[in-house]
Amino acid sequence: MDEIIIKSGKTFRSMFLAAAHDAPELTGSGICGFDVLSGREFSTHVVLEENASADIPVLIMPGADTRMDFRIELAGPGASCRLFGLYLCPDTENVTINVELFHRVHHCSSHQLFKGIVSGKARTGFYGRIVVDPDAQVTEAYQENHNLLLSDTARVDTQPQLEIYADDVKCSHGATIGKLNEDEQFYMRSRGIPENEAKVLQMVSFISSVLDILPEGNGREKLAAYVEHAVRTSF
């Protein structure tokens, strides 16, 4: 496992992208990161010292089979981490995301938000474990995983796991698996928006809360266009 230590007061920003093809349209967007090609397993271990912070977006595109393991330790007071991402699996993809997030000391915060759109015969799994050590008082740890399951033959697994040993903490987790709202679709169609376009609007709106976490600007716009194009043409 690669180990990355974020020194006191520093910020780490890096995107993990798994895609079946290169993404030249993202060049110059200011989003730097590790490109993980399809079919690989990828593990990363991040340790944050005092007042260090990490922003880690994850993007798994159609056609990519991947397993990503994240082990994140908040080891110094005041450390914070945001781990967030999307997985788009329209066909036969096999995607697993494992997160192990440790609050070792007091006054740290972590936020996780993953959303997936899963269809065809794809299989995805999100396994998110948060451990709050006994000395990690005044901890804030939040985790959410929301999925759209769009076919009878696809499969989504979502498994949050909280182990909390301190008592002055704010922790929550949420996991949902749902489908696209048909009343919304009918309303849009009654205004002349064709059925497949209505579904695209719904899917783009579903993933927008994840993209909105990225800093505003050219990078986010390019990424949003890249993702929206994939949603429009793959589902």
Place this chain on the structure above:
Amino acid sequence: MENDILLKIEGLRARVEDKEILKGVDLTVRKGETHVVMGPNGAGKSTLSSVLAGKPQYTVTDGAVTFMGRDLLKMSPEERSWAGIFLSFQYPVEIPGVSITNFMKTAVNSRRKALGEEPLTAAAFLKLMKEKMALVQMRQEFAKREVNVGFSGGEKKRNEIFQMAMLDPVLSILDETDSGLDVDALRIVAEGVNTLKTPEKATIVITHYQRLLDYIVPDIVHVLKDGRIVKTAGKELVAQIEEQGYDSIN
């Protein structure tokens, strides 16, 4: 004259789940006419508008509906919209994450594409939005709001009339538009509807109460009771219902 007929409903029967609601409805709407369909709760008013709009949960079991000579029942909801039908919903749905601007731009350009026209440029579209928002007295900041999310009842209804102005339909069906509106909003909705009226278009107002009809004057009034139209007359029928109730109509 036959080519003045926009909508012709003959012997329409429809059910939702196992319950038959419409039991043989006949209705003909010609260009330039304003029709009102009134009736007690449970008569089938919302079922009628849902069937005309093509809502999936409703099944037509008998009868025919033609719109401008075309078989309406064979058309998808979007095809009916492109053909020129607009339904203003009784309970408009919220669409989180989709702005009014994005929603309307997609609707307007989808229609243009279906009719073989070029999409509007961004500038032309914004101009159209501004114009129609002003027409229905909708504040400009609503353009960025998510469709109907957090809107009051009156704001939702005004949004329906705004969409009608943007899409410029031939036949507008207003489903219980006056429920949940205060008097000022009522007047604005009615003004919007009256402003959009032309001799080439028609409107069907579906309502339980008489209030809206103080502002939108009907040409023809129908009473829908137990799934059938039991009486058709002029606007004097409205006063009779208000004074004597639906039981007096047979």
